[in-house]
Every structure is written in C-alpha cells, then in structure tokens.
Amino acid sequence: MAKREDMKDWILTCLKARGGKGSPRDVSKYVWEHYEHELRQSDDLLYTWQYDIRWAAQKLRNDGILKPVNGRKDLPWELA
Template identity: 45%
Template sequence: MATKHDLTEWVIEGLNALGGEGNVAEIAQEIWERHEDDLRASGTLFYTWQYDMRWAGQNLQKAGKLTKLYRSWRLK
C-alpha cells in the first residue's frame, strides 16, 4: 500500500519525466498516470495525496533536491 513517503520518490519521478521541471498540476498528472492503482488502494491517502505531494515537494526543497520557482518546481 502506498504511503506519504512514496510521494517524495514519485515527485522526483514525475519531474524526471517532465525533463526536470514542471508545475504542480503537471507533476500530479504524471504521478496519477504512473500510480493510479497504488493511490486507489492506499486508503485515506487517496483523498489527500495531492496535498501530501506538496509537502513532499517542501521536504525535497529543504533537503536541497528541488527548487520552487514562481509557477513550477525544478530538480537540482
């Protein structure tokens, strides 16, 4: 079952698929396309995953792995 911790990896995976940079909606779409089944089977995470994805992005920024720009996120 997917957890909030998986979202960190999935954000990176989504950004890589987008060439290293994308806006939140594009990243969410990439995550959904790759992990829809995981999300549907994740219990309450299914209802919060887009919110939790933003927290994963914040944690990646604090770890120095991601830069948040005005309208997009970029891998470092």
C-alpha cells in the same frame, strides 16, 4: 500499499521524465496517471494525496533536491 513518503520518489521520477521541471498540475497529473492504482489501494492517501504531494515537494525543497520557490505559486517544481 503506498505511503506519503513514496510521493517524494514519484515527484522525482516525474521531473526526471520531464527534463527536470514541471508545474504542480503536471506533476499531479503524472502521479495520477502512473500511480492511481497505488493511491486507490491506500485508504488514507486516496483522499489526501493532492495535499500530500505538496508536502512531499516541500520536503524535497527543504533537503535541497528541488529549487526553492520562495512562496510563489507560479513557479514550476524544478530539480536543484
């Protein structure tokens, strides 16, 4: 069963597949296309995954894995 923490790996997998960056929308689309089954099997994540993916991106920023966006919503998520 998928956990919230798994989303960090899913984001990294997506960004690596996209050349190192992608919009939050593109990352969410990728996650749904590749991990829908896991999300549907998790009662908790199915209803919160779009919030949780943003949480995971912030954790990756805090760890220096993603570049900071400084509160801007128009910047892509990008590997540091």
